Amino acid sequence: MPRTSSARERLIDRACQLVHTRSYAATSVEDLCLAAGVQKGSFYHFFTAKQELMLAAIDRQWATARAEILEPAFSPDLPPPERFSRFFRLAAARQRGELVRGCPFGNLAAEVGTLEPSIRKRVDEVFDGYLGYFEAALSDAANAGMLDPADVKVTAAVVLASFQGALLLAKTRNDPTLIEQVGDQVMRLLAGRQSVTQASSFAPSRRRPSQ
Protein backbone atom coordinates (compact mmCIF):
# COMPACT_ATOMS: atom_id res chain seq x y z
CA MET A 1 0.00 0.00 0.00
CA PRO A 2 1.27 3.50 -0.74
CA ARG A 3 2.39 5.31 2.42
CA THR A 4 0.33 8.35 1.53
CA SER A 5 -3.02 6.52 1.40
CA SER A 6 -5.24 7.43 4.28
CA ALA A 7 -6.84 4.91 6.61
CA ARG A 8 -10.21 5.60 5.01
CA GLU A 9 -8.84 4.96 1.53
CA ARG A 10 -7.16 1.74 2.66
CA LEU A 11 -10.40 0.51 4.21
CA ILE A 12 -12.26 1.14 0.95
CA ASP A 13 -9.52 -0.59 -1.03
CA ARG A 14 -9.49 -3.65 1.24
CA ALA A 15 -13.30 -3.85 1.18
CA CYS A 16 -13.17 -3.98 -2.65
CA GLN A 17 -10.61 -6.79 -2.56
CA LEU A 18 -11.81 -8.91 0.36
CA VAL A 19 -15.54 -8.81 -0.41
CA HIS A 20 -14.92 -9.64 -4.08
CA THR A 21 -12.63 -12.55 -3.17
CA ARG A 22 -14.79 -13.90 -0.33
CA SER A 23 -18.26 -12.43 0.21
CA TYR A 24 -19.91 -9.55 2.04
CA ALA A 25 -20.93 -11.67 5.03
CA ALA A 26 -17.57 -13.47 5.20
CA THR A 27 -15.73 -10.13 5.49
CA SER A 28 -16.04 -8.71 8.99
CA VAL A 29 -15.18 -5.23 10.22
CA GLU A 30 -12.31 -6.93 12.11
CA ASP A 31 -11.01 -8.49 8.88
CA LEU A 32 -11.16 -5.12 7.15
CA CYS A 33 -9.39 -3.28 9.97
CA LEU A 34 -6.68 -5.94 10.13
CA ALA A 35 -6.12 -5.90 6.36
CA ALA A 36 -6.03 -2.10 6.27
CA GLY A 37 -3.90 -1.73 9.39
CA VAL A 38 -6.57 0.42 11.01
CA GLN A 39 -7.84 0.37 14.60
CA LYS A 40 -11.49 -0.57 15.02
CA GLY A 41 -12.14 2.80 16.68
CA SER A 42 -10.87 4.52 13.54
CA PHE A 43 -13.20 2.42 11.41
CA TYR A 44 -16.21 3.90 13.18
CA HIS A 45 -14.72 7.34 12.82
CA PHE A 46 -15.04 6.96 9.04
CA PHE A 47 -18.07 4.70 8.65
CA THR A 48 -21.18 4.05 10.71
CA ALA A 49 -21.20 0.38 9.68
CA LYS A 50 -19.76 -2.14 7.21
CA GLN A 51 -22.69 -1.43 4.94
CA GLU A 52 -21.67 2.24 4.61
CA LEU A 53 -18.11 1.24 3.76
CA MET A 54 -19.52 -1.13 1.14
CA LEU A 55 -21.38 1.69 -0.58
CA ALA A 56 -18.09 3.59 -0.85
CA ALA A 57 -16.41 0.42 -2.11
CA ILE A 58 -19.08 -0.02 -4.80
CA ASP A 59 -18.44 3.55 -5.95
CA ARG A 60 -14.69 2.80 -6.08
CA GLN A 61 -15.25 -0.41 -8.04
CA TRP A 62 -17.55 1.37 -10.46
CA ALA A 63 -14.89 4.02 -11.09
CA THR A 64 -12.40 1.20 -11.74
CA ALA A 65 -14.76 -0.66 -14.07
CA ARG A 66 -15.35 2.54 -16.04
CA ALA A 67 -11.66 3.42 -16.29
CA GLU A 68 -10.34 -0.06 -17.05
CA ILE A 69 -13.12 -1.75 -19.00
CA LEU A 70 -15.97 0.47 -20.12
CA GLU A 71 -14.12 3.58 -21.34
CA PRO A 72 -11.47 1.61 -23.29
CA ALA A 73 -14.08 -0.73 -24.78
CA PHE A 74 -16.80 1.76 -25.66
CA SER A 75 -14.66 4.16 -27.61
CA PRO A 76 -16.79 6.02 -30.18
CA ASP A 77 -13.91 5.52 -32.61
CA LEU A 78 -14.61 1.79 -32.78
CA PRO A 79 -17.43 0.19 -34.78
CA PRO A 80 -20.22 -0.66 -32.30
CA PRO A 81 -19.84 -4.46 -32.56
CA GLU A 82 -16.11 -4.17 -31.86
CA ARG A 83 -16.89 -2.18 -28.71
CA PHE A 84 -18.95 -5.05 -27.27
CA SER A 85 -16.38 -7.60 -28.34
CA ARG A 86 -13.64 -5.64 -26.60
CA PHE A 87 -15.83 -5.21 -23.52
CA PHE A 88 -16.35 -8.96 -23.08
CA ARG A 89 -12.63 -9.66 -23.71
CA LEU A 90 -11.48 -7.05 -21.18
CA ALA A 91 -13.96 -8.31 -18.61
CA ALA A 92 -12.87 -11.93 -19.16
CA ALA A 93 -9.20 -10.97 -18.76
CA ARG A 94 -9.92 -9.55 -15.32
CA GLN A 95 -11.37 -12.88 -14.16
CA ARG A 96 -8.19 -14.86 -14.75
CA GLY A 97 -6.43 -15.97 -11.59
CA GLU A 98 -6.56 -18.74 -9.05
CA LEU A 99 -10.33 -18.45 -8.63
CA VAL A 100 -12.90 -16.77 -10.87
CA ARG A 101 -14.48 -14.19 -8.57
CA GLY A 102 -17.35 -13.08 -10.79
CA CYS A 103 -18.74 -9.56 -10.95
CA PRO A 104 -18.28 -7.57 -7.73
CA PHE A 105 -21.63 -5.86 -8.33
CA GLY A 106 -23.61 -8.94 -9.36
CA ASN A 107 -22.19 -10.93 -6.44
CA LEU A 108 -23.42 -8.31 -3.98
CA ALA A 109 -26.91 -8.11 -5.47
CA ALA A 110 -27.18 -11.90 -5.40
CA GLU A 111 -25.88 -12.18 -1.85
CA VAL A 112 -27.59 -9.32 -0.04
CA GLY A 113 -30.23 -8.08 -2.51
CA THR A 114 -33.06 -9.07 -0.15
CA LEU A 115 -31.20 -8.03 3.04
CA GLU A 116 -29.54 -4.69 2.32
CA PRO A 117 -31.78 -2.40 0.24
CA SER A 118 -29.17 0.37 0.09
CA ILE A 119 -26.58 -1.98 -1.43
CA ARG A 120 -29.13 -3.45 -3.84
CA LYS A 121 -30.08 0.05 -5.00
CA ARG A 122 -26.45 1.14 -5.43
CA VAL A 123 -25.78 -1.95 -7.56
CA ASP A 124 -28.89 -1.13 -9.59
CA GLU A 125 -27.43 2.33 -10.26
CA VAL A 126 -24.17 0.72 -11.39
CA PHE A 127 -26.13 -1.54 -13.74
CA ASP A 128 -27.84 1.58 -15.12
CA GLY A 129 -24.33 2.90 -15.74
CA TYR A 130 -23.47 -0.22 -17.78
CA LEU A 131 -26.74 0.17 -19.69
CA GLY A 132 -25.77 3.75 -20.56
CA TYR A 133 -22.62 2.53 -22.34
CA PHE A 134 -24.49 -0.32 -24.05
CA GLU A 135 -27.35 1.93 -25.19
CA ALA A 136 -24.96 4.53 -26.62
CA ALA A 137 -23.19 1.85 -28.67
CA LEU A 138 -26.47 0.31 -29.80
CA SER A 139 -27.81 3.75 -30.73
CA ASP A 140 -24.76 4.21 -32.95
CA ALA A 141 -25.49 0.77 -34.41
CA ALA A 142 -29.10 1.82 -35.02
CA ASN A 143 -27.97 5.04 -36.68
CA ALA A 144 -25.80 2.91 -38.97
CA GLY A 145 -28.84 0.79 -39.87
CA MET A 146 -27.65 -2.28 -37.96
CA LEU A 147 -30.51 -2.31 -35.48
CA ASP A 148 -34.07 -1.04 -35.18
CA PRO A 149 -33.90 2.10 -32.99
CA ALA A 150 -36.95 0.82 -31.08
CA ASP A 151 -34.90 -2.18 -29.92
CA VAL A 152 -31.96 -0.29 -28.41
CA LYS A 153 -33.10 -0.33 -24.78
CA VAL A 154 -34.27 -3.90 -24.60
CA THR A 155 -31.22 -5.18 -26.47
CA ALA A 156 -28.99 -3.38 -23.99
CA ALA A 157 -30.84 -5.16 -21.16
CA VAL A 158 -30.30 -8.52 -22.88
CA VAL A 159 -26.58 -7.82 -23.29
CA LEU A 160 -26.31 -6.87 -19.60
CA ALA A 161 -28.20 -10.01 -18.57
CA SER A 162 -25.97 -12.17 -20.78
CA PHE A 163 -22.88 -10.49 -19.38
CA GLN A 164 -23.92 -10.90 -15.74
CA GLY A 165 -24.98 -14.48 -16.39
CA ALA A 166 -21.70 -15.25 -18.16
CA LEU A 167 -19.71 -13.96 -15.17
CA LEU A 168 -21.86 -16.03 -12.82
CA LEU A 169 -21.48 -19.20 -14.91
CA ALA A 170 -17.73 -18.56 -15.15
CA LYS A 171 -17.55 -18.29 -11.36
CA THR A 172 -19.67 -21.42 -10.92
CA ARG A 173 -17.50 -23.38 -13.35
CA ASN A 174 -14.34 -21.60 -12.20
CA ASP A 175 -13.50 -21.07 -15.88
CA PRO A 176 -13.33 -17.58 -17.35
CA THR A 177 -13.27 -18.72 -21.01
CA LEU A 178 -17.05 -18.89 -20.90
CA ILE A 179 -17.23 -15.09 -20.74
CA GLU A 180 -15.59 -14.59 -24.13
CA GLN A 181 -17.64 -17.42 -25.58
CA VAL A 182 -20.89 -15.83 -24.45
CA GLY A 183 -19.64 -12.46 -25.72
CA ASP A 184 -18.91 -13.97 -29.14
CA GLN A 185 -22.31 -15.62 -29.28
CA VAL A 186 -24.19 -12.52 -28.19
CA MET A 187 -22.45 -10.68 -31.01
CA ARG A 188 -23.45 -13.41 -33.45
CA LEU A 189 -27.03 -13.29 -32.22
CA LEU A 190 -27.07 -9.52 -32.63
CA ALA A 191 -25.63 -9.98 -36.10
CA GLY A 192 -28.61 -12.14 -37.01
CA ARG A 193 -31.02 -9.72 -35.36
CA GLN A 194 -31.52 -7.36 -38.22
CA SER A 195 -32.94 -10.18 -40.33
CA VAL A 196 -35.46 -11.11 -37.70
CA THR A 197 -38.42 -10.49 -40.00
CA GLN A 198 -37.00 -12.91 -42.58
CA ALA A 199 -36.64 -15.68 -40.04
CA SER A 200 -39.95 -16.42 -38.49
CA SER A 201 -39.70 -20.19 -38.11
CA PHE A 202 -37.87 -19.91 -34.79
CA ALA A 203 -40.07 -17.08 -33.58
CA PRO A 204 -42.25 -18.00 -30.61
CA SER A 205 -45.78 -18.81 -31.68
CA ARG A 206 -47.08 -16.51 -28.94
CA ARG A 207 -45.06 -13.56 -27.74
CA ARG A 208 -46.59 -12.84 -24.36
CA PRO A 209 -49.89 -14.11 -23.13
CA SER A 210 -50.91 -10.69 -21.84
CA GLN A 211 -50.55 -9.01 -25.22
Add this chain to the structure above:
Amino acid sequence: MPRTSSARERLIDRACQLVHTRSYAATSVEDLCLAAGVQKGSFYHFFTAKQELMLAAIDRQWATARAEILEPAFSPDLPPPERFSRFFRLAAARQRGELVRGCPFGNLAAEVGTLEPSIRKRVDEVFDGYLGYFEAALSDAANAGMLDPADVKVTAAVVLASFQGALLLAKTRNDPTLIEQVGDQVMRLLAGRQSVTQASSFAPSRRRPSQ
Protein backbone atom coordinates in the same frame (compact mmCIF):
# COMPACT_ATOMS: atom_id res chain seq x y z
CA MET B 1 -45.85 -28.43 8.12
CA PRO B 2 -47.29 -31.92 7.70
CA ARG B 3 -47.07 -33.92 10.91
CA THR B 4 -45.53 -36.85 9.08
CA SER B 5 -42.49 -34.92 7.81
CA SER B 6 -39.36 -35.94 9.61
CA ALA B 7 -36.99 -33.52 11.31
CA ARG B 8 -34.48 -34.07 8.52
CA GLU B 9 -37.05 -33.26 5.85
CA ARG B 10 -38.17 -30.16 7.71
CA LEU B 11 -34.57 -28.93 8.00
CA ILE B 12 -34.06 -29.37 4.24
CA ASP B 13 -37.33 -27.59 3.53
CA ARG B 14 -36.47 -24.64 5.80
CA ALA B 15 -32.97 -24.39 4.34
CA CYS B 16 -34.48 -24.06 0.85
CA GLN B 17 -36.81 -21.30 2.02
CA LEU B 18 -34.60 -19.32 4.41
CA VAL B 19 -31.42 -19.32 2.32
CA HIS B 20 -33.35 -18.31 -0.80
CA THR B 21 -35.10 -15.49 1.05
CA ARG B 22 -32.04 -14.26 2.94
CA SER B 23 -28.62 -15.72 2.09
CA TYR B 24 -26.44 -18.68 3.03
CA ALA B 25 -24.38 -16.71 5.54
CA ALA B 26 -27.41 -14.97 7.03
CA THR B 27 -29.06 -18.32 7.80
CA SER B 28 -27.49 -19.93 10.86
CA VAL B 29 -27.86 -23.48 12.13
CA GLU B 30 -29.80 -21.93 15.03
CA ASP B 31 -32.20 -20.20 12.59
CA LEU B 32 -32.73 -23.47 10.75
CA CYS B 33 -33.35 -25.47 13.92
CA LEU B 34 -35.79 -22.87 15.21
CA ALA B 35 -37.71 -22.72 11.92
CA ALA B 36 -37.84 -26.51 11.67
CA GLY B 37 -38.68 -27.06 15.35
CA VAL B 38 -35.61 -29.26 15.73
CA GLN B 39 -33.10 -29.39 18.59
CA LYS B 40 -29.55 -28.44 17.70
CA GLY B 41 -28.36 -31.87 18.82
CA SER B 42 -30.72 -33.44 16.29
CA PHE B 43 -29.33 -31.21 13.55
CA TYR B 44 -25.90 -32.73 14.00
CA HIS B 45 -27.43 -36.18 14.05
CA PHE B 46 -28.54 -35.59 10.46
CA PHE B 47 -25.84 -33.28 9.07
CA THR B 48 -22.18 -32.71 9.89
CA ALA B 49 -22.52 -29.00 9.12
CA LYS B 50 -24.75 -26.36 7.50
CA GLN B 51 -22.86 -26.93 4.27
CA GLU B 52 -23.96 -30.58 4.13
CA LEU B 53 -27.59 -29.57 4.71
CA MET B 54 -27.22 -27.04 1.90
CA LEU B 55 -26.16 -29.75 -0.55
CA ALA B 56 -29.32 -31.67 0.31
CA ALA B 57 -31.34 -28.45 -0.06
CA ILE B 58 -29.84 -27.84 -3.51
CA ASP B 59 -30.88 -31.35 -4.55
CA ARG B 60 -34.39 -30.65 -3.25
CA GLN B 61 -34.58 -27.32 -5.08
CA TRP B 62 -33.36 -28.94 -8.28
CA ALA B 63 -36.09 -31.59 -8.02
CA THR B 64 -38.62 -28.77 -7.56
CA ALA B 65 -37.25 -26.76 -10.50
CA ARG B 66 -37.46 -29.83 -12.72
CA ALA B 67 -40.98 -30.73 -11.64
CA GLU B 68 -42.47 -27.24 -11.66
CA ILE B 69 -40.57 -25.41 -14.42
CA LEU B 70 -38.36 -27.55 -16.63
CA GLU B 71 -40.57 -30.60 -17.25
CA PRO B 72 -43.73 -28.57 -17.98
CA ALA B 73 -41.81 -26.11 -20.20
CA PHE B 74 -39.64 -28.52 -22.14
CA SER B 75 -42.37 -30.85 -23.28
CA PRO B 76 -41.34 -32.54 -26.55
CA ASP B 77 -44.91 -31.95 -27.73
CA LEU B 78 -44.29 -28.20 -27.93
CA PRO B 79 -42.40 -26.47 -30.75
CA PRO B 80 -38.86 -25.73 -29.44
CA PRO B 81 -39.27 -21.92 -29.33
CA GLU B 82 -42.48 -22.29 -27.33
CA ARG B 83 -40.64 -24.43 -24.79
CA PHE B 84 -38.17 -21.62 -24.07
CA SER B 85 -40.93 -19.03 -23.98
CA ARG B 86 -42.86 -21.13 -21.45
CA PHE B 87 -39.68 -21.69 -19.42
CA PHE B 88 -39.01 -17.97 -19.00
CA ARG B 89 -42.68 -17.28 -18.20
CA LEU B 90 -42.87 -20.03 -15.56
CA ALA B 91 -39.58 -18.87 -14.01
CA ALA B 92 -40.79 -15.24 -13.94
CA ALA B 93 -44.06 -16.26 -12.27
CA ARG B 94 -42.13 -17.86 -9.40
CA GLN B 95 -40.32 -14.57 -8.69
CA ARG B 96 -43.47 -12.61 -7.96
CA GLY B 97 -43.92 -11.69 -4.33
CA GLU B 98 -42.85 -9.06 -1.86
CA LEU B 99 -39.19 -9.33 -2.88
CA VAL B 100 -37.64 -10.85 -5.98
CA ARG B 101 -35.35 -13.51 -4.55
CA GLY B 102 -33.51 -14.49 -7.74
CA CYS B 103 -32.31 -17.98 -8.59
CA PRO B 104 -31.57 -20.15 -5.53
CA PHE B 105 -28.69 -21.79 -7.41
CA GLY B 106 -27.21 -18.65 -8.93
CA ASN B 107 -27.44 -16.83 -5.60
CA LEU B 108 -25.41 -19.57 -3.90
CA ALA B 109 -22.73 -19.64 -6.58
CA ALA B 110 -22.41 -15.85 -6.43
CA GLU B 111 -22.31 -15.77 -2.63
CA VAL B 112 -20.07 -18.72 -1.73
CA GLY B 113 -18.54 -19.80 -5.05
CA THR B 114 -15.03 -18.91 -3.86
CA LEU B 115 -15.60 -20.13 -0.28
CA GLU B 116 -17.44 -23.44 -0.50
CA PRO B 117 -16.14 -25.60 -3.38
CA SER B 118 -18.66 -28.38 -2.72
CA ILE B 119 -21.60 -25.98 -3.04
CA ARG B 120 -20.10 -24.36 -6.15
CA LYS B 121 -19.69 -27.79 -7.76
CA ARG B 122 -23.21 -28.89 -6.88
CA VAL B 123 -24.60 -25.71 -8.44
CA ASP B 124 -22.46 -26.38 -11.51
CA GLU B 125 -24.10 -29.81 -11.79
CA VAL B 126 -27.52 -28.18 -11.55
CA PHE B 127 -26.55 -25.77 -14.33
CA ASP B 128 -25.50 -28.80 -16.41
CA GLY B 129 -28.99 -30.13 -15.76
CA TYR B 130 -30.52 -26.92 -17.16
CA LEU B 131 -28.18 -27.14 -20.16
CA GLY B 132 -29.43 -30.69 -20.80
CA TYR B 133 -33.00 -29.41 -21.23
CA PHE B 134 -31.88 -26.46 -23.36
CA GLU B 135 -29.66 -28.60 -25.60
CA ALA B 136 -32.42 -31.14 -26.17
CA ALA B 137 -34.80 -28.38 -27.28
CA LEU B 138 -32.15 -26.73 -29.46
CA SER B 139 -31.28 -30.12 -31.02
CA ASP B 140 -34.93 -30.50 -31.96
CA ALA B 141 -34.76 -26.97 -33.40
CA ALA B 142 -31.64 -27.94 -35.35
CA ASN B 143 -33.33 -31.08 -36.66
CA ALA B 144 -36.16 -28.85 -37.87
CA GLY B 145 -33.67 -26.64 -39.71
CA MET B 146 -34.02 -23.70 -37.31
CA LEU B 147 -30.44 -23.77 -36.06
CA ASP B 148 -27.04 -25.03 -37.17
CA PRO B 149 -26.43 -28.28 -35.24
CA ALA B 150 -22.88 -27.08 -34.52
CA ASP B 151 -24.34 -24.16 -32.53
CA VAL B 152 -26.54 -26.16 -30.15
CA LYS B 153 -24.14 -26.32 -27.20
CA VAL B 154 -22.95 -22.74 -27.27
CA THR B 155 -26.46 -21.40 -27.83
CA ALA B 156 -27.65 -23.34 -24.78
CA ALA B 157 -24.88 -21.69 -22.75
CA VAL B 158 -25.98 -18.24 -23.97
CA VAL B 159 -29.60 -18.97 -23.02
CA LEU B 160 -28.50 -20.12 -19.55
CA ALA B 161 -26.33 -17.02 -19.12
CA SER B 162 -29.20 -14.76 -20.24
CA PHE B 163 -31.56 -16.55 -17.89
CA GLN B 164 -29.26 -16.33 -14.88
CA GLY B 165 -28.47 -12.70 -15.68
CA ALA B 166 -32.16 -11.89 -16.07
CA LEU B 167 -32.93 -13.36 -12.63
CA LEU B 168 -30.05 -11.39 -11.15
CA LEU B 169 -31.15 -8.12 -12.78
CA ALA B 170 -34.71 -8.78 -11.63
CA LYS B 171 -33.49 -9.26 -8.06
CA THR B 172 -31.31 -6.14 -8.28
CA ARG B 173 -34.21 -4.07 -9.63
CA ASN B 174 -36.75 -5.95 -7.48
CA ASP B 175 -38.87 -6.28 -10.62
CA PRO B 176 -39.61 -9.70 -12.11
CA THR B 177 -41.00 -8.36 -15.41
CA LEU B 178 -37.44 -8.16 -16.71
CA ILE B 179 -37.26 -11.97 -16.82
CA GLU B 180 -40.04 -12.31 -19.39
CA GLN B 181 -38.63 -9.36 -21.34
CA VAL B 182 -35.21 -10.98 -21.58
CA GLY B 183 -36.86 -14.30 -22.49
CA ASP B 184 -38.80 -12.61 -25.29
CA GLN B 185 -35.68 -10.92 -26.60
CA VAL B 186 -33.56 -14.05 -26.45
CA MET B 187 -36.23 -15.76 -28.52
CA ARG B 188 -36.19 -12.89 -31.00
CA LEU B 189 -32.41 -13.01 -31.20
CA LEU B 190 -32.54 -16.76 -31.78
CA ALA B 191 -35.15 -16.15 -34.45
CA GLY B 192 -32.73 -13.90 -36.28
CA ARG B 193 -29.90 -16.35 -35.73
CA GLN B 194 -30.49 -18.53 -38.74
CA SER B 195 -29.97 -15.57 -41.06
CA VAL B 196 -26.63 -14.75 -39.50
CA THR B 197 -24.77 -15.23 -42.77
CA GLN B 198 -27.01 -12.68 -44.50
CA ALA B 199 -26.34 -10.09 -41.83
CA SER B 200 -22.67 -9.42 -41.62
CA SER B 201 -22.69 -5.70 -40.92
CA PHE B 202 -23.15 -6.19 -37.18
CA ALA B 203 -20.71 -9.09 -37.05
CA PRO B 204 -17.58 -8.34 -35.03
CA SER B 205 -14.64 -7.51 -37.26
CA ARG B 206 -12.47 -9.91 -35.27
CA ARG B 207 -13.90 -12.94 -33.58
CA ARG B 208 -11.28 -13.78 -30.97
CA PRO B 209 -7.72 -12.60 -30.93
CA SER B 210 -6.38 -16.06 -30.20
CA GLN B 211 -7.89 -17.61 -33.30
